[in-house]
Amino acid sequence: MNTGDDPRGELSEGKTASSGEVEKLKAKMQNMQLEIDILRETLDVLKKDPGIDMTLLRNAEKAVVVDALKNKYSLPLLLRRLELSRSSYYYQHKQASAPDKYESLRCRIKVLFADNFQRYGYRRIHVCLAREGKHISEKIVRKIMSECGLIVKSKRKNKKYSSYKGEITPAVPNVINRDFHADAPNRKWLTDITEFAIPAGKVYLSPMVDCFDGMLPTWNISTVPDANLVNSMLEDAIRTLPGNEQTLVHTDRGCHYRWPGWISRMENAGLQRSMSKKGCSPDNSACEGLFGRLKNEMFYNRNWSGISLHQFIEILNNY
Helix, strand or coil: CCCCCCCCCCCCCCCHHHHHHHHHHHHHHHHHHHHHHHHHHHHHCCCCCCCCCHHHCCHHHHHHHHHHHCCCCCHHHHHHHCCCCHHHHHHHHHHHHCCCCCHHHHHHHHHHHHHCCCCCCHHHHHHHHHHCCCCCCHHHHHHHHHHCCCCCCCCCCCCCCCCCCCCCCCCCCCCCCCCCCCCCCCCEEEECCEEEEECCEEEEEEEEEECCCCCCCEEEEECCCCHHHHHHHHHHHHHCCCCCCCCEEEECCCHHHCCHHHHHHHHHCCCEEEECCCCCHHHHHHHHHHHHHHHHHHHCCCCCCCCCHHHHHHHHHHC
């Protein structure tokens, strides 16, 4: 072709070097696509977070990703990229096809989780299994529940009931000082009031908690948070005490524990009073923990429509 005076001149033929650059670019694009595909399968199949560090994947998880992509990429390429040896890959396949030695336990855990309204975490399920004579580590229970997707739903945020009505009578010192350990029963007791709001109305629970084992010597339930709720509970608790017990009873600064009825009953029984600081729930955290567990396991995320107050009180008593 005659270009005449065209300053651009003639086009030069392609060089070997430029073909090599194209090949490098193609290889780079293939590597990038491989990275994208591995990440996609990690998110879709393994349900990992987008920011997952691929080096933290277990061999069993890497094997799953390899299986998902081996029809698109060669096995050696996938194993090399995921830093998984061929022997480990085939070992994971063998393990996956082996009989599940926890099959019966897995089924029982699912039943316990469902029977308890999907409110029991692995620790509570572990206790239930132990009561049935099935002694297995908490770690195994947690692993099985995780594999089966048995996740306790988070609780709803409700306004906490407060019985504080001001400094009605002089407060007493915080003798317990967040030391909720007791070497024997009836040494340290905790109490508080919690509220349950259902469509039929409100119910109030006043328990006495023994710091020795977390058990309740007694409790009282009412539809009215009055003095009788706590005073009758205290009287029942006092009747459970052996003679000459020097029991410390810790409360918050609620009005029920500042009224003359409570104070006189405490003094007549020779019980020592202790009070939390104002507005400081950690000072009675062991009792607050009981309420939290109770509501997570028995109350939250359940439909209480059509349940009367009497029926709810019976359910709460049974729990």
